[in-house]
Amino acid sequence: MEKNRVKLNENSLRELFKFIKKSPKYSTWKKLVEDVQISNTSLKAFRRGERTIDKKAFLRLLSYLKKGIQRHFLSKSIFLYSNWGAKKGGINSCSKISSKELKERMKQARSYIKRKSQLLSNIPKLDNLELCEFFGAMLGDGSSGKYKSKEKGRKYIYSTTISCNASKDPKYIKKLSYTIKNYFGVKPYIRINKDNTVRLCNRSKLLYDWLTDLNYPSRKKPSNFGLPRKILKAPTKNLNAVLRGLLDTDGHMNARKDENYKYPYVTITSYSPLLRKQIKTILRNQGLPAFIHKESVSIRGIKNTHSWFRLIGSSNPRILNKYKEFCETGKIIAGS
Numbered sequence: 001m002e003k004n005r006v007k008l009n010e011n012s013l014r015e016l017f018k019f020i021k022k023s024p025k026y027s028t029w030k031k032l033v034e035d036v037q038i039s040n041t042s043l044k045a046f047r048r049g050e051r052t053i054d055k056k057a058f059l060r061l062l063s064y065l066k067k068g069i070q071r072h073f074l075s076k077s078i079f080l081y082s083n084w085g086a087k088k089g090g091i092n093s094c095s096k097i098s099s100k101e102l103k104e105r106m107k108q109a110r111s112y113i114k115r116k117s118q119l120l121s122n123i124p125k126l127d128n129l130e131l132c133e134f135f136g137a138m139l140g141d142g143s144s145g146k147y148k149s150k151e152k153g154r155k156y157i158y159s160t161t162i163s164c165n166a167s168k169d170p171k172y173i174k175k176l177s178y179t180i181k182n183y184f185g186v187k188p189y190i191r192i193n194k195d196n197t198v199r200l201c202n203r204s205k206l207l208y209d210w211l212t213d214l215n216y217p218s219r220k221k222p223s224n225f226g227l228p229r230k231i232l233k234a235p236t237k238n239l240n241a242v243l244r245g246l247l248d249t250d251g252h253m254n255a256r257k258d259e260n261y262k263y264p265y266v267t268i269t270s271y272s273p274l275l276r277k278q279i280k281t282i283l284r285n286q287g288l289p290a291f292i293h294k295e296s297v298s299i300r301g302i303k304n305t306h307s308w309f310r311l312i313g314s315s316n317p318r319i320l321n322k323y324k325e326f327c328e329t330g331k332i333i334a335g336s
Contacts, residue, residue, distance in 0.1 A: 003079040005052040012076045013049055016061070023064040034273045036060045039222035052080060124183045124210060126230065129241040133315065134179045135214065135231070136245020137162055139275070140268075144211045145219035158208040159201065164249065165318075166198040172248060172316040176200055180207065226274035239282050240312045243268070246279070248316035253305075253323060255332040264305045264326055267298040286311060 008016065020026055033040045038057045045051040053061075058077070062070045097105070124131060138144070144160040151157070164173050173190070177200060181187045188202040212218055215228035231242060251268040255261040270276050279297045283290035288299050288307055299308055305326070314320050326332050 003081055004055045005080040005082055006055055006058040007052045007078040007080060008049070008073070008076060010049050012073065013047060016073055017047055019069055020061065020064045025064045032061075032064075033224055035063075037224065037226070037274060039224055041222070055079070126214060126234070126238075129238065130179060131183060132231075132234070132238045132241035133245040133248075134176070134183075135211075135216070136242035136247075137176060137249045138211065138216060138245070139225075139227075139242070140246045140249030140251070140270075142249070143219070143221070144208050144216060146208060147219075158203055158205045160204065160207050160211070161202075162200045162249065163197050164200070166192050166196050168318045169198070169316060172318065173198060173200060175315060180204075184210070221272070223272065224274045225272050227278050232278070236282075236286065240286075243279065243282065243312050244314060246270075247312070248314055248319060251319070253319050253326075253332065254334070255326075257334065261331040261333055263301055264332055265298050265300050266305055266308045267296050269296045271295055 020032070026032065030040075033043055036043060036057045037060065038054065042051060042053070043057075046053040062073060065073070126132060126135065138160075141164065142160070142162045145158075147157045147159065149155060149157045162176055164176075177188050177190075180200070180202060184202075184204050184207045186202050186204040186207070188200045191199045191201055193199065208218075214230055217225055227242065231239065246268050247266070250270060251266070253264060253266050255264050268279055270279070276292050276295070276297050280290045280292055283297070283299060286307075288304055288311075290297055290299050299305070305323070309323055314323070322332055
C-alpha cells in the first residue's frame, strides 16, 4: 500500500498558504480549488489542519511554488497510508475494551467483510454502453446518498434519484426506469412535483454501492466533481455513452434567433469547472471543436452537430425530435 496522504503541522500549513498566495500563479481561491482538483471544503479543512490531503493534490499545491520552496515543504511533510485514521482509531478503541469484547467485535467484523464481499460480487460491472449512459445521466441530474434511518430495525436508508422534466421527458423516464430494474433488480417509484419536475426514486443499496464504487459522490456533489478515473480510462465509445447520458439529463439542442435558427448548438451544462474541462477534452480528442461559455460546454454548426449524432447521439426523444426537425427543415425554432 502506497503512502498517499499528506499531513503538515499548523505552522507549516500557515507558511505554505502564505507562500501560495504570494505566488505569481495565484489569482483567486476559487481558481486554486479548480487547479488542485479537490473540493473547496476539503482544501479549507486541510489548511486548518483538520484533514490530510491526497498526495497528488498536495503536489498540485506545490506547483505554485519555486523548486527550492517545494523541497522545503516536502521535507516538512508527513506521508501516511490512506487508512491511517481508521488504524489509529482501531488501536485506541481496542485499548479500552476487554479481550472478550474484542473477540466478539472481530467476529462481527469478519461477518461484515464476508457479506460485503458477496454483495460486491453482485455489483454490475461498467462494461456496457447502457450502464455508461446511465452513469452519465446520474452525473447530470442524479443524486445518491446514505442516511441514518428512523425506521425500526433499519440502520441506514440508501436513496438514489434522477430528476427530469415531467411533460417533456416521459419516454426517457421509462428508459431510465427500465435500466434500473434490469441491472439492479428494483423498480423505482415516480414522484411528480408542482414545478413540473419528476423524480425517479429508489432505495437500492446495490445501486448506491455501484455508484460509490465508481467514486460517484455520496449525498451532495462537491462544487468541482468530475469523471472518475475508471471512466476516463474507458474506451472512447464508453466515454461517448457517458456524454450521451449527460446530454439527455443536463443538456439541450437549440439555435439562435440572430442566426436565423440555422446553426444548431449541442450543449451540456454543469456547475463543475473540472467536469466542463473533461467534457471539452473528450470532444476535442474526437475532432469536435467544443468550447466553454460560463457553465456550459457546447459544439456549434451544421457539420459538428451531425458529427455529434453520428459519434455520440441521444436516447432522449425530446432531443432526438429537435435533431429530426433540423434535418428535415434546416432550422430549430425556439419553443418547438
